[in-house]
Amino acid sequence: MNSLLYIVTREMKNTLLELVRKPARLILVLLLVAFLVAMILVSMFTGSMMEEYADLFLLKGIFFAFLLLFTLIAVRSGFTAGNTFFGMEDVNLLFVSPVSAGKILVYGLARSMSRAFLMGFFILFQTNSLRLFGVGFGGVLIFFFVFMLSLVLSFLCSVAIYRRTNGSERRKVTAAAIIAAILVPAAVYAVLLLLRGDPPMQILARLVDAPSVRGIPVAGWGMEGAMALITGDWGTAVIFIGLIVFFIAVLAVFIANGRSEYYEDVLAATETAFERRRALERNVNASAALDGKKVRVAKTGVGGIGASAIFYSHIRESLRENRFGMFNRITVIYLLVAVAASFFTRENGSCVLPLQIIMWMQVIYIGQGHGVKELYMHFIYLIPEPPFRKLLWSNLETAVRSLVEGILVFGVAGAILRDPPLLIIGAVVTYVLFSLLLIAVNCLFLRWTGMNVNAGILFLLYYLAAIFIMLPGAIPAVIMGYTVAGDAGITLALGILSLWELIAALVCFALSRGILHSCDMPAGRLR
Amino acid sequence: MINVQKLTKKYGKFTANDNISLHVGAGEFAVLLGPNGAGKSTLIKSICGLLRFQGSIRIGKHDSHTTEAKRILGYLPEMPAPYPMLTVSEHMEFIARAYRLTDWEQDAQRLLERFELADKQKKLGKELSKGMQQKISICCMALPKPQAAILDEPLVGLDPYAIRELKSMLLEWKQEGRAVLVSTHMIESVAENWDTVHIMMQGRVVRSCGRNALAEGESLEQLYFSITGGADAAEDPEARHE
Known part of the structure; x- marks a missing residue:
């Protein structure tokens, strides 16, 4: 065989x-x-x-933004370490074997497809949300399929960019200029619409139909192809899906048939991915450990005594990791999302929508906190302090960060939406307590599973648990929101939700008291 | 000082440590030997409270899970993992504060000098080479002056000077009456100082003996190979013992 x-x-x-x-x-x-x-x-x-569906252009815009984000991440990696669809085992065993480089590339593409499948799996869970737009499960499958194709193309773009620009600053500048030239017309058009003072929804509707947006490779093509398939516009679908497939083939041929073999182009990224994986297996702080960013060490020292020293060491690390102290890259993402959501709903919305979106994102990003990472290192287990005290101090940094982040994000969103101060405070409190609840749920899961489960499975369980634990608070909050009209109703609803989050978090923390005594220190999580 | 009684550690159906009992007394230098996959690291992690287990482990007079036990226990992990964003000196300060140490500054300085880290005090954890990360791990372990120290492959990645210093430090600890348990594959590195050896295979301690139990002219290495020897022995350690 x-x-x-x-x-x-x-x-x-x-x-x-x-x-x-x-x-x-x-x-x-x-x-x-x-x-x-x-x-x-x-x-x-x-x-x-349902009697009435939401406008499709909104869905179109969301899908476009989503594809653009993944494409830009892939393109960015093309300028640094490239991208890879191979594992280190492929490098060590396949690349040196007498199998043709072309066949190995096809094998790599199949692997990238399976990676895209896993990355896009969450789309299948959006069935309910997409129903609001009148899109059934068939439409969900179309989004899933187009997302996979677009992701494969963006992987290939990344490798191709790396191949052409590696080692040449001039080529990098040229490639960056080409990418900017593709994006600038759409950006200029968006600014013009904004300056004209059109209502936000109208701006979005015009933008997603503009040729300068539809023509953007990968994101624009994917958006247009998916929507054409859903609406039964077969001609447009063939053009845009065809473009994606055609460029996948073109780039694959380009990569496989260059003057030199492509092995070198994927080697750096494969090695980095392998090192990251290995580092993660022994220390979850791998992202910080592996980035080559030079950090200036100005102020030194760690405060606290006993278990509180863990908190102060986290604060010191945080201040070093980010130039803006407690505000990091995730804060910027939250802020951008909140600003966008507030802007498009500024006529009749409230900061509940940005809160809702950011709470979903928080489920994913809460694991980035030092408290969770600390569990992957031996220090916290060995420090001679009561385990519950260590657990609380090690998570305090995340809570403080959430508070600072919440004030900034919902302060800005509230200002755009002209929400009353009490409502903004309600959103901040709900957000901070939700962070606490997520940490508590995380600890509880680690306590129950003894940390002896796969990270992916753990995340999935935790994701589902977060939904179910929130339900008893969310249901009365929604009822309150509908019963009492206006901002007062929303503020009361947030109050109910916050109270439930606090109770649930305390219960989860109490149930996970013995975590540091009754768990295996996680090792080799990324199996 | 380190007292393990009937320790069993299972991962699902796989038994990594099977009913292990061993003792390391004060002033004793014990060595844990065994082929790859014998369960040495699992045993060490269990003793240090990083894994759940069945059985009993006492450090001094205390159950291994108590803060009293942790206060007198030192652990050097197989893979060094410093905090990427803390400097070398901040690691020392962090340990001093977490262990509530007093007058630790001079001790920290001496340790950093001993392991040639004194001029790298402002280096971040992420900027250190693997060998240096191992050195900072050693310093973190040594700063609280543990009465019982457990080291998992301590010499991997160290330069010859650091190897010499670590060996001499462990000898000093032994002479000061501290208990030392070292797991290693480098038998020659512990040949001079060992008092007791525990040889593990397939999750069990198949032989424990003191230095004076060796036959005339027999070395630790010869003892090891006589137990773990060829493929036959590896497949059926019990039969070989009989």
Whole structure:
């Protein structure tokens, strides 16, 4: 049998066998499938009850922004270390074998497809949200499919950019200029619409239909292709999906048939990914450890005594990691999202929408806090202090960061939306207590599972738990919001939600008291 | 000082440590030997409270989970993992504060000088080479003056000077009456100072003996190979013992 086919089939077979051998994982997969099916059924049921759907251009804009974000991340990596769809095992065993580089590239593309599949899996869980736009499960599958194709193209773009620009500043400048030239017309058009003072929704509607946006490679093509497939505009669909497929083929041929083999172009990224994975296995602070950024050490010293020294060391690390102290890259993302959401709903919205979006993002980003990372290092287990005290102090930095972040993000969003101060304070409190709840849920899960589960599974469980734990607070809050009219109702709803978050967080913390005594220190999480 | 009784550690159906009992007394230099996958690191992590286990572990007079036990226990992990954004000297300060040490500054300075880190006090954890990370790990372990020290492959990545210093430091600790347990594959590195050896295979301690139990002219290495020897022994350690 062909060696590449052998690897693919054997890996698939072993993955399935491992699933069967680990009943917990199998149960989780089955639960996931059941959850997905339930979601589809619920969406079909609720769909028939809806009288009016939201405007499709809004969905179009969201999908475009989403694709643009992934594409820009991939393009950015093309200017630094490149991108890879290979593992270190491929470098060590396949690249040196007498298998043609072209075949290995096809194998790499198949791997990138599976990576894109995993990255886009969450789209399938948006069935319910997409129903609001009148998009059924078929439409969800179209988004999923187009997302996968677009992601593969962006991976290839990244490798191609790296190949052309590596080692040449002049080429890098040229490539950056080309990318800017692609994006500038759309940006100029957006600014012109803004200056004309059009209502936000009208600006968005015009933007997503503008040729300068539709023509943007990957993001524009993907957006247009997906929407054309959903609306049954087959001609447009063939053009835009065809463009993506065509450029996948062109770039694959370009990469495979260059003057030199492409191995060198993916080597740096593969090695970096491998080192990151290895570093993560022994220390979750890998991102900080592996970035080559020069940090200026000005003020030194760690405060506190006993368990509180953990908090002060986190504060010192935070201040070093970010030029703006407690504000980091994630704060900027939150701020941009909040500003965008507030701007487009400024006529009749409140800061509940930005709060809602950022709370969802917080579920993903809470693991970036030092408190969670600390559990992956041995110090916290060995420090001679009571375990619960260590746990609280090690998570305090995340709580403080959330407070600072909340004041900034919802302060700005509230100003745009002209919300009353009490409502803004409500949003900040809800946000901070939600962070606390997420930390507590995380600790509880680590306590229950003994940290002896796969990181992906742990995240999924935690994600589902976060939803279910919030429900008892969210339901009365929504009822209150609808019962009492205006800002007062929303403020009261946030109050109810905050109270529930506080109670739930305290219960979760109390239940996870013994975490440092009854858990295995995680190692090799990224299996 | 380190007393392990009937320790069993399982990962699902796999038994990594099977009913292990061992003791390391004050002033004793014990060595943990065994082939890859024998369960040495699991045993060490269990003793240090990083893993759950069945059985009992006492450090001094205290259960290993108590703060009293942690106060007198030192651990050097197999993989050094300093805080990427703390400097070398801040690691010392952090440990001093977390362990509530007093008058630690001179001790810290001496340790940093001993392991050639004195001129790198402002270097961040992430800027250190692997060897230097190992050195800062050693300093972090040594600063609280542990009465029981457990070291997992302590010499990996160290330069010859640091190897010499670490060996001499461990000898000093032994002479001061502290208990030292070292897991290593480098048998020659502990050949001079060891008092007791525990040889592990397939999750069990298959042989524990003191230096004076060796036959005339027999070395630690010969003892090790006589136990773990060829493929037959590896497959059936019990049979070999019989």
